[in-house]
């Protein structure tokens with residue numbers, strides 16, 4: 001019995017499609033998705049995984065079939081037929097990837113927009129708040145605001161949240177080789193990130209020395225931390241747990257050790273943690289008052305902070321501190 005080849009092709013096509021669709025949803029390659037925005041990225045990834053599985057199976061099946069079908073037979077010294085090209089086939093194998101790329105392009109643009117990647121206000125904050133709690137605040141405020149008139153960098157508010165303020169602002173600073181998290185509303189600074197579920201969080205990210213990258217795979221978010229330029233990530237945590245914060249930009253000898261964790265917790269647990277940090281800070285402050293350098297001049301006192309901020313002594317002179 002000879003089955004017509006177009007029916008064989010049809011059955012193979014159906015099996016291929018079903019296998020691709022199944023694997024696109026069951027690859028288990030991504031970690032848990034713990035923010036409200038993360039499933040958008042997973043949808044895009046699964047779609048690309050489906051297409052990639054289909055292409056992989058087509059290419060490998062044709063390859064293995066050809067290895068057997070067109071192998072050299074014993075006592076056959078002849079060459080294969082000379083094939084110079086096939087215009088319709090070339091048009092086909094150019095058109096199919098072009099269409100796939102167009103669809104992936106439009107889809108990823110949609111995901112990026114829904115997550116807030118195109119929020120025009122995303123980077124309109126200033127760097128000044130990063131030094132708000134430092135004695136150098138008066139000087140920082142007089143420096144020209146470098147972040148204005150620059151394109152937004154990062155993920156801002158989603159289209160229906162644009163113009164609204166996030167529930168929680170956190171200043172994130174990357175430095176060789178650690179992450180620092182500062183909660184400006186309460187003045188708490190911590191080496192690990194705590195965020196409450198169901199609240200919209202905005203991270204204002206910067207770097208002290210070189211470029212770092214803030215990455216939490218479970219949030220499906222990654223953003224460069226750039227010296228002298230603020231970037232943002234705005235998202236809503238959803239599932240409580242402890243997840244890794246990883247530096248994803250080679251930043252020096254101990255880049256591999258630049259890790260901490262993000263603790264996603266209920267708003268009650270988060271408030272308890274914040275209060276305990278405020279209490280701990282208060283204790284440190286009481287100890288610090290004893291060594292307050294009252295007998296230093298303002299410029300003497302500010303010089304180390306200025307150096308840390310990359311301001312040279314000439315600039316400091318021009319500020320006329322009395």
Ligand SMILES: [Cu+2]
Pocket residue numbers: 174175177211212213247248249250251255258
């Ligand atoms: Cu780093």
